[in-house]
Amino acid sequence: MQCVADCESKHPKTFEQPVIQTLQMFVGESGCWLIVLLGYLVRRVRKATNTASAEDIQYEPVAARDSEEGLAEAEEDGDLTSSQTLVDPTNVVAKPLVDGEVAHVERRPLRGWKVSLLALPAICDILGTTLMNVGLLFVAASIYQMTRGALVLFVGLFSVIFLKRYLNGWKWASLFIVVLGVAIVGLAGALEKKDGAPRLPGDTEPNSGAAILMRSALHIARDAVSALEAHTAAETVLGVLMIAGAQIFTATQFVLEESIMEKYSMEPMQVVGWEGVFGFLVTLVGMGILHGAIGRTPAGRGGYFDAANGFREVYNNRAIAVTSLLIMVSIGGFNYFGLSVTRQISATSRSTIDTCRTLFIWLVSLGLGWESFKWLQVLGFAFLVYGTGLFNDIIRPPTLTFLRKRGKRGVALGADEG
Secondary structure: OOEEEOOOOOOOEEOOOHHHHHHHHHHHHHOHHHHHHHHHHHHHHHHHHHHHHHHHOOOOOHHHHHHHHHHHHHHHHOOOOOOOOOOOOOOOOOOOOOOOOOOOOOOEEOOHHHHHHHHHHHHHHHHHHHHHHHHHOOOOHHHHHHHHOOHHHHHHHHHHHHOOOOOOHHHHHHHHHHHHHHHHHHHHHHHHHHHOOOOOOOOOOOOOHHHHHHHHHHHHHHHHHHHHHHOOHHHHHHHHHHHHHHHHHHHHHHHHHHHHHHHEEOOHHHHHHHHHHHHHHHHHHHHHHHHHHHHOOOOOOOOOOOHHHHHHHHHHOHHHHHHHHHHHHHHHHHHHHHHHHHHHOOHHHHHHHHHOHHHHHHHHHHHHOOOOOOHHHHHHHHHHHHHHHHHOOOOOOHHHHHHHHHHHHHHHHHHHHO
């Protein structure tokens, strides 16, 4: 975490403002309206240019005149029957939406007061993001990562209960494989900290099994003491519960967005923009209430809900300001692409693909030298990618593939015997 005060002391003060971080997220989502406005202006300019060109050039289309003359000549010669036309009836462009080619029900535009429906997933986003940011302050990053893996299970469960989706056995198995992969990645991070810790007094490489067990017990005891020095056991449990609860709110957000977007039609960029506006307003009001009730008190001054101090830290620290700006830009793009996946596929597919971003973060961290290569993480990411591909039907279930090959082999042997 970024230090903001007393950086040279034994207990430096770091930037811990989960509510402001949530507000920054919604500022980034609201920034999607700039893209919508830019697209609108570009369309207006193109339309004005095309209109001016059409007014300057007035002519009779040659193709239309030739078609009329050809039609008259054909009727005189008797080449066309009364049921024939110059427009090919099999032309899909000339005959759209015919013969039941569109199986899905046309969605209604999301307009008027119904736009306020997007406030529901925005509120879930507020609760989920704030709980995760607060929970991360009480637990290690590895525990945070492992707990976040439960998101795909909650999304799958809520999709079955509320959206009446059907997930077969392989779908559920793939979700558990994804959770297993995330857990292995988090475990690798925890073991890295354990291996990189300073050696115990008189610590030597053990040669016997008893020595190995004794050394492991000493390391575990030392890690437990270090954890208790940083946070109490109650704080750690509270952090885990907060992160787990945040996954429930995030899963609810994904399912609500899918439910809204399958009934109503709106561009994902505008959906993200509206959620950003609603989330920004609700967060701003909540921040003001918490600052007045807690942040201004002697006990709450300088804490999580001291909004004035939080904004002061962002303004006075250049690294935090630049990082906040980059986070706002990335959050807007992240939610836009996530909603596009929800609109085209499903919320559960979005959650499984979203979990794979850990892989890209790891690759970037390796390239920048922020992490060291560990084979256990490779195993975890292999489970992660395999489970995601299995759920999204990119990879076939191994049992079905095996049975098909075995069936084809049996048919081939029967034909040879015959």
